[in-house]
Amino acid sequence: MFGLLLNWMKSNKMLPQISDTERQALEAGSVWIDGEFFGGNPDFSKMLAEAYSRVSPEEQAFLDGPVEELMRMIDRYEINRTKQVPPEILEFLKSKGFMSFLIDKKYGGLKFSKLAISTIMAKVTSYNAGVGTYVVIPNTLGAAELIIHYGTQEQKDHYLPKLARGEYIPCFGLTEPTAGSDAASIKAEGEVFRDADGEIKIRLNFRKRYITLAPVANLVTLACKLRDPQELLGKGQEPGITCLMIHKGTPGFSSGDHHMPIGDAFDNGPLYGKDVVVPAGNIIGGVERAGQGWKMLMEQLAGGRAVSLPAGAVGGAKAVAAATGAYSMVRQQFGIAVGRMEGVEDKVGKIAALSYLLEASRVFGCSALDAGQEPPVTSAILKAYTTELSRQLIIDGMDVFSGAGVMQGPNNILGIGYSTAPVGVTVEGANIMTRTLIVFGQGAIRCHPHALEVVHGVEEGDVGKFRKHLLGWFGHVIAGFGRTLVRGLTRGWTVSVPEVAPETRTYYRRLGWAAARYGLYTDLAMFAIGGKLKARGKLTGRYADALAWQLLGFSALRRFEAEGRRAEDLPLVQYALEYSLTQVQQAYEGIIANFDGLLGSLLRLLVTPGLRLNPLATLPSDRLSHAAALTIQSHNAQFQRLTEYVFTPPENAGGLGRLLRAFRLVTEVQPILAKIHAAQKARKLPRGTAEELAGEAAHLGVIEREEANQVAAALAARLEAVEVDVFKPEQYYTDSKGSQGIYFGAPEPKRVVNG
Template sequence: MFSALMKWMQANKILPQISDTERQALEAGSVWIDGQFFAGQADFAKILAEPYGQLTAEEQAFIDGPCEELLAMFNRYDIQRTKRIPDEVFEFVKKNGFMSFLIPKQYGGLQFSTLAISTIMAKLSAYNGAVGTFVVIPNSLGAAELIKHYGTQQQKDDYLPKLATGEYVPCFGLTEPTAGSDAASIKAEGLVFRDSDGELKLKLNFRKRYITLAPLANLATIACRVHDPDNLLGKGEDVGITCVLLHKGTPGFSNGDHHDPIGDPFYNGPLIGKDVVVPVGNIIGGADYAGQGWRMLMEQLAGGRMVSLPAGAIGNARVAAAMTGAYSTVRQQFGISIGQMEGIEDKVGKMAALSYMLEGARIFGCTAVDNGIQPPVVSSVMKAYTTEIGRQLVTDGMDVFSGAGVMQGPNNILGAMYKSAPVSITVEGANIMTRTLMIFGQGATRCHPYALNVVHAVENSDVPKFRKNLLGWIGHFIGGLFRAEWHFLTRGAFVKVPDVAPETRKYYKRLGWTAARYGVLTDLAMFAIGGKLKARGKLTGRYADALAWQILALGALRRYEAEGRKTEDLPLVQYACEYALAQVQDAYVGIYQNFDGPMGAWMKTVGVFEARLNPVGAMPKDDLSVRAARTIQHYTPQYERLAANVFMPKNEEFGMARLFKAFKLVSATQTAYDTVAKAQRARKLPRGYTPADIADEAVKAGVISAEQAQALKDAQAARLAAIEVDAFKPEQYFAEVTPADGIEYKMAVNS
């Protein structure tokens, strides 16, 4: 019976069909907390036992020292205008080890933790994209990381010390005109041949684009498909995807041209190779690793997606929240700080809570990588959802800054990151593809307790293994149905929760309820839709949404526990969890409404009705957004903690410095401000004026002291300076177009 069933499943492609490249992706990395959601059983005691890291004293000293010094040494607006990083900045980066975070100390590197690398990237990239990417690329997927893990001993000895000092500036050439998110479709070719000197070599032909640091790089890693028609490597004619080191100046290799990325400018451009000849020894790992490039990339991307792009997005979100909270206090309309208006309050509260949540998820995920876990599904969630949420939060900040947000110049605080947000959405796999193909498409098979074993059994016609795992899956599904229905009827009241803060227990219970439902819905998708899931991107995108927001909510809860259950942070945790569960609820309703197959009719009627009748979440209530907003609308120790590692320039020529100064002064004088305002309402002082305008009269009336009056005046002066925007003289504003500019433009279009 099982043999016949297996043959029927093979013939009708009931299970997902897995290509060789997909197989390598599925086998790469680790199943982490994501496996508990696909199984429908969240073990919160086990999840909370997972480490939540801290920086070492050495790492924190680097952030407080060289990082601060680096960011203070350049004018970011000048870089925006000129698109050039000053030479002295390049030299500082190289001299102080900013390109060596990944590299072991024995090769001259700093050998920082993943958490430290992420924290540094978040700080740098949020202040300036050009300088940030010059540090990010050498410390993410590329030459140093691949050589460290897979290189021959000679490659490690030759390259790692020079990468550590910046003598080699690396870039990684993967993306092509016809291969972006579908990286397995690369057309770059490496042809194996024996040269006249008897040495085995590769002839490379490629055209790469969107390659960050390509214009500056003197060492490129090229991903290409190697062909060996004479089987000189002993691996057949089609060897497969391979990573090859290529030096600047090699005949036939050209780099140096620039793309012009939107927003904050950074060095990015094409790599072109025509009949470029290099020794086979330039393959990372040597000839033995020819054809292993895709596996190498999948293994490293599993952790890499957890690091650089989430760091940049979360750094932006943190800066946006900190500065928007400050601006909403400093900026006044109708005689009050705009942050007291409910519309503004709603935006600020959301920014404070979701940036808190994202930071918790970042630390939790990076700590997992530091502990040897390479979770591809969670990494994909982090990449796709932190960049998207980060974009939303920066947009919310722009709404609050309003005119001050859209007028460009040295005073503009959020404009560059607002314009740059689409960049992080597109790289290392466009978010649309990550959401609709990778997260659930990979996770449903990889993270499920039985699915991958069943797929392997069917592929290998292994009847005993098929019988064992299919029966296990059926039993698992039936148990999951009862568990999900029980939690639905009791709203998770009987979900097992360990010793956590009493105020947050209800969120664990609701997450346990949602996890049980997620497991059942995963099984239904595998049973009813099966091999057609790849084509159902809209549906699998909703599955990805449900998973992502459960994981992100855990980020907030895990942070709250790890940081000692700080009661002043409770509004942030509550808002984040309510918001996340509302997104999970929307995702589940969307799944029910669009589920096809044998269960489709029931799902679209009874399923939708039950989901709406007994929702797992709803958007945060108004009073919660007020309390969340207040956490970043006053300069307090809590604000300092939430804004930790946000670079605050000291030079008051820049808008951030002036805003921060005004924020501190306004916060410090709030009591005197309220005292004068109360006296005005009691008609002891003239109405219609700001407290600073009548400070001297308030002193005469005995309402405040002379020191308080001066402090009010200083705060008012700082407030007015902080809300100024830039104005340019005509000769500063207009640029002349020369004939040479026109020629270059035509050449760019025609190339």
């Protein structure tokens, strides 16, 4: 019976078909807490036991020392104006080991934790991407990481010390005009041959684009499709995707041209190769690793997506929180701080709470990597949702800054980040693709308790394995129906919740309820839609949303527990969870509304009324929005803790420096202004702004003369902080003769046709 069923499912393609490249992606890395949500019955005790780390004393000393020193060297406006990172900064990066965070100390590296690397990247990249790329690229997927994991000993001995010292500036050549998110479709080609002296070599032809540091790199790691017509490597005629190294100056290899990225200026450009010949020994890992490039990429991307891109996004979101909270209290209209107006306060509360959630997810994800996990589904979620959320929060921050946000110049705080935000959204696969193809496409099979084994059983014709896991799957579906019904009727009161803060217990219950529904809906999709799921991107995108917001919401809860249940942070946790669960609710409504066939019609008839009458959550209340906003509207210990690792320039500097000085002074005079307000209510002082009445209040003895001076200083600082840049005509206009020419693609002599 099961044998017949196996053959029927195989012939009718009832399960998703898995290609060789997809198989390698599915087998890369590990399943983490994402599996708890696919299982439909999360074990919160186990999940809370997962690491939530802090940087080590050595790493903190590096943050307090070289990183802070580096930040004070950066003139972000000048770097963007000239599009060049000054030589002294590059030398500082090399000499202090900023390019060696992945490399073991025996090779001259610093060997920091993933959390420390992410924290450094968050601080540097969110302030200036031009400098940040010289930290990010050497410490992410590329020469150092691949050599560490797969290189021969000879490659490690030669390359790692030079990479650690910055003698080699690396870049990674993957993306092409016809291969972006679909990296398995690259056209770059390498053909193995034996040269006249008998040495085995590889002739390369390629055209890459969007390669960060390509114009300045002297060591390129290239992904290509390797062909070996004479089978000289012993891997067949088509070994497959391979990663190898090319040195700048190799005949036929061309680099140095630039693309012009939107927003923050950073070195990015194309790579061209026409009959470039390299030794077979340039394959990372040597000849034995020929054809294993896709496996290498999938294994390292599984962890890497959780580090560099989330770091920049979360660092940016926290910088927005610091600046927007401050500006909302420094800027006044109608005699009050704009942050006290409910429309503005709503934006500030959202920024405060979601930046708290984003930081929680960054730290939690990196802690998992440092604990030995490499979860590809979680990494994809972190990449896609942190970059998208950061973009949303920057837009909200620009709304609060209003005119000060859109006037460019050295003192503009958010404008560059606003312009740069789309870059993170597109890197390492556009978020559209990550959301609609990767998260649920991989997760539904990899993280499900039975699906992958059923697929293996069908593919292998193993009736025993197929029977065991199919029956287990049926049992899982039945249990899922029961859990979803009971948890829905009780709003999660039957969910097992460990010892947590009493104020957050409701969120564990509702997450358990949401997870039961998620496990069931996943099973229904796998059975009813099966192999067609790949083509249903709109539907799978909603599944990705539901999973992502459950994971992000739990990250905020994990942070709250790890940081000692700080009562002052509770509004941020409550806002973050209400917001997250509302996104899950909306995803479920979209799934049911767009489910296929007769089952979809039944679900809409039976489930939709309950979804709407008994929702998981609604958007945070006005009261909660107010409480969340207050957490970043006073220059106090909480503000400084919530914006930890955001670079704060000296108070005598422009931009954020002068804004935070004004914010500090405005916060300090609030008790003094309260005395003036009280005197006004008692009719001891006339109507008017408290700041303007400070002198008269001192004269009448309502406040001390020194206090009046404090108010005057705060007023002066506030007025200075809201000024925008003004340029004289000779500074503003550019001679058209000095403008740079822009072209698309490569000049004709460098154009390469792959084939």
